[in-house]
Amino acid sequence: MKIFVLVVDNMFDTGLTAILDTLAMGNEFIADRGDSEPFEVTIVGVRSFVQTHLGLGVSAALATSLPHPDVVVVPALADKTPELLNAALQRPDIIEAQSVIQQWYQSGTLVTAACTGTYLLAAAGLLDGVRATTTWWLAPDFRKRFPEVILDDSQMLVVQDQRVTAGAALAHVDLALWIVRQYSQEVAQLVSRHLLIDGRPSQAVYAIANHLAHNDSLIERFQHWVRQNLTSFTMTDAANAMAVSERTLQRRCRDVLGRTPIAFVQDLRIEQAIYRLQTTDTSVEAIAEAVGYLDGVTLRTLLRKKTGCSVSELRRINK
Structure with a gap:
């Protein structure tokens, strides 16, 4: 070759x-x-x-x-x-x-x-x-x-x-x-x-949402607001807080981030969940509740889908 x-x-x-x-x-x-x-x-x-x-x-x-x-x-x-x-x-x-x-x-x-x-x-x-x-x-x-x-x-x-x-x-x-x-x-x-290279199917384990290189003040404000409201997020509240329509917020998120606002919120929840898994011994159920999910089963499923890793595998990363 x-x-x-x-x-x-x-x-x-x-x-x-x-x-x-x-x-x-x-x-x-x-x-x-x-x-x-x-x-x-x-x-x-x-x-x-x-x-x-x-x-x-x-x-x-x-x-x-x-x-x-x-x-x-x-x-x-x-x-x-x-x-x-x-x-x-x-x-x-x-x-x-x-x-x-x-x-x-x-x-x-x-x-x-x-x-x-x-x-x-x-x-x-x-x-x-x-x-x-x-x-x-x-x-x-x-x-x-x-x-x-x-x-x-x-x-x-x-x-x-x-x-x-x-x-x-x-x-x-x-x-x-x-x-x-x-x-x-x-x-x-x-x-x-x-x-010493393990299988790494996803970058999502390593990504930090607020380090994404963009220059959009609305998205910066939206990102900050979402982090403060992970457990109670609604599109209506988010749009009101940004002083824009829900349609405008949807469009701007897609243009800048390539995601819907809901998908971006999920990214932030997953990011926060991974951080807690890797830095604390908190149970999956407690972490799920802290980042806005109803139960640990939902969080486990989303983590696997997003990162390709199980909870135990994620806990081992960086340790």
Whole structure:
């Protein structure tokens, strides 16, 4: 399998090395079994030399001089805010990289990206009309910038036809493990165990709602009010408190957050429930009541649906 890792200036160092190290470890385990290494990994770029965010120099084969790969991986840019990403997407090298990725995609290459690397795929139009994920705190910006993408930012990894996208930061490892898994489930499991990476199907366990990158004063006020009224929330009360109509509040939540107000309230309840599970020994029933649910059964069901984890699994995270 011919894999190109596409690099540009100011890449997120950990993202780049996580991809390379995970694939290299997969090759090593396969070679230990006496098989030939399946992953032919090449660092490529539209420039022959780039610098990572922390100043490491990386030599790259010129992408335009090479035949198309089986897989291209786009690691994250180090830019972490909408403003910085907006500037990055206008850089000549980024625009050239998008053009190269488009050509590879059209020739049958599987295109993949993690974290802010997903912005490059979306800006190239390769995610239009399909499901994708991105780094959770940039979901509102991503949704506004690329409205044609069906964003499912709760997911750690989304596989959609000829495209694979992964979530924030260390989801680079999840993406690389997915590539290894296409060759061998057994080897992927071995790599996962050596890297101490557990199955992480959802970003929802890690997301913090008030860290979502958006610039909307109504949503900021709504978010603050909801946190104070989790157990007694009603749409009528919320709209009155915001001094807007329920329709306006519904529309603004969808435009900015990609969710209905009710769904956002549920996100905040789940976030608060996870926090209490991980920081206290309070019973599930008591936590359910504290965040606005009728009983522990309802909370357990919603936690499983939202995060893919049981209560006991959630309690173990961060301990």
